Amino acid sequence: MGLQIDYMPVGTGEKCGDAIALRYGNLYGSRNEQTVVIIDGGTKDSGQKLVDTVKSHYETDTVDYVFSTHLDSDHLSGLTVVLEQLTVGKLFMHVPWEHLDEISSLLEEDFTNDELEQKLKEDLELIYEVESIAFEKGVPIEEPFVGVPVNDNIAILGPTKEYYETLLCDFRNTPDAKKSAIEQALEAVKRAAEETVEWLDDRFDLDLLNDDEITAAENNSSVILTFNLDGYKLLFTGDAGIEALTAAADLAESVNYPLSDLKFLHVPHHGSKHNVGSSILKRVKAGTSFVSATGETSKHPSKKVTNALIKHGSIVYVTRGRFVLHHNEAPDRGWNTILAEEFHEKVEN
Structure with a gap:
C-alpha cells in the first residue's frame, strides 16, 4: 500500500508546531483508491501550505479526515484555513464544552452550565472558531477518544474519554481551576529551564532520559493515532x-498490537525531553522517526531525545x-534527500 506523509514548516525559533498531510492507498490510481488525512494545521500560514500541498501533490480538494490532536494554537490555527478552502469528510476534535458536568464539579467558583460554556468558548476561542466553521460548512465533528471508530486502517490509542476529563480542569484556560500538583511541578520545571544549560557526555551504553518528566495537561490530552497499512x-x-x-x-499491547515494531513515529512535542523517557522508548520503537521542529534551539529537539x-x-x-516528505510505494517527486540526525557526543542536561 502506497504512502506519502508531508510535513509543513511551522514556526520559527522556539515556536514550533505541527501541520501534517498524508495519503495512502494506490497512489498510482484514482482518488477513490486513496485516503487523504490531515493531522493538525499549525499556524494559518502552514494551514495554507497544507491546502496547497493537498491540491498540488495529492491532486484533490477533498480530505477524508482531519484530526486536531489538541488545543494549542500552533497545532490548531491552520485548520481554519483547511476547513475554509477544502472539502472535509469528518473533523475529529475534542470540544471541552461537551464535558460541562465534569468541569464544573472540579471548579472552585460556581457556574451554571450556560455560564461555563460561554466562558470556555471565550477562553478557548480558537476551538470555538474551528467548530463554528465546521458547522457552517456542514462538516461533522466527532470527539476522538479510544473506542471511537475511524476506518479499517486508522485507530485511536488515546486518550480515553475518562482520562481526558481528568485533565480538563488543569488546562491553562479552564476558569478558576484548582491548582494541581502537575501545575505546580510544571512551574518548577519552567524555573529550572531558565537556568544555564549544563552539557553532558553521551554514549551508546548510557541511558540519560528520565521516566518522571512532567507534561502539561493540554499536551497529555493529545490524540494518539495509529495507522496500519498492510503491516506498515x-x-x-x-x-x-x-x-x-x-x-x-x-492499550495497544492488550490487543496484541505492540508499538515496538513501528515503521514510522511522529516524535511527540517537537522532540522535547519532557515528553519521553527511557521506559516508554523501549516500548515505542520505529525504523524512522520524524521530529517537527525549527531546530533553532536546544529544546526542540533535545539532543538527549x-x-x-x-x-x-x-x-x-x-x-x-x-517541507519534508516520507514515502513508501509512491510516485517520485524528484525532491532531494535530507540528512538524518547524527549521534551527539554532548547533550543538554
Whole structure:
C-alpha cells in the first residue's frame, strides 16, 4: 500500500508546531483508491501550505479526515484555513464544552452550565472558531477518544474519554481551576529551564532520559493515532507525554498490537525531553522517526531525545523549517534527500 506523509514548516525559533498531510492507498490510481488525512494545521500560514500541498501533490480538494490532536494554537490555527478552502469528510476534535458536568464539579467558583460554556468558548476561542466553521460548512465533528471508530486502517490509542476529563480542569484556560500538583511541578520545571544549560557526555551504553518528566495537561490530552497499512505501522503522538504514551502502549499491547515494531513515529512535542523517557522508548520503537521542529534551539529537539531514538535503532529526521516528505510505494517527486540526525557526543542536561 502506497504512502506519502508531508510535513509543513511551522514556526520559527522556539515556536514550533505541527501541520501534517498524508495519503495512502494506490497512489498510482484514482482518488477513490486513496485516503487523504490531515493531522493538525499549525499556524494559518502552514494551514495554507497544507491546502496547497493537498491540491498540488495529492491532486484533490477533498480530505477524508482531519484530526486536531489538541488545543494549542500552533497545532490548531491552520485548520481554519483547511476547513475554509477544502472539502472535509469528518473533523475529529475534542470540544471541552461537551464535558460541562465534569468541569464544573472540579471548579472552585460556581457556574451554571450556560455560564461555563460561554466562558470556555471565550477562553478557548480558537476551538470555538474551528467548530463554528465546521458547522457552517456542514462538516461533522466527532470527539476522538479510544473506542471511537475511524476506518479499517486508522485507530485511536488515546486518550480515553475518562482520562481526558481528568485533565480538563488543569488546562491553562479552564476558569478558576484548582491548582494541581502537575501545575505546580510544571512551574518548577519552567524555573529550572531558565537556568544555564549544563552539557553532558553521551554514549551508546548510557541511558540519560528520565521516566518522571512532567507534561502539561493540554499536551497529555493529545490524540494518539495509529495507522496500519498492510503491516506498515505508523504512530502520531501530537504533544503527548509519558503518562499518555504509556496508556496508549498499554492499550495497544492488550490487543496484541505492540508499538515496538513501528515503521514510522511522529516524535511527540517537537522532540522535547519532557515528553519521553527511557521506559516508554523501549516500548515505542520505529525504523524512522520524524521530529517537527525549527531546530533553532536546544529544546526542540533535545539532543538527549534524538540520541535515545538512535540508540533504539531509529533513523531520525528533523524538519528544521522545511517541507519534508516520507514515502513508501509512491510516485517520485524528484525532491532531494535530507540528512538524518547524527549521534551527539554532548547533550543538554
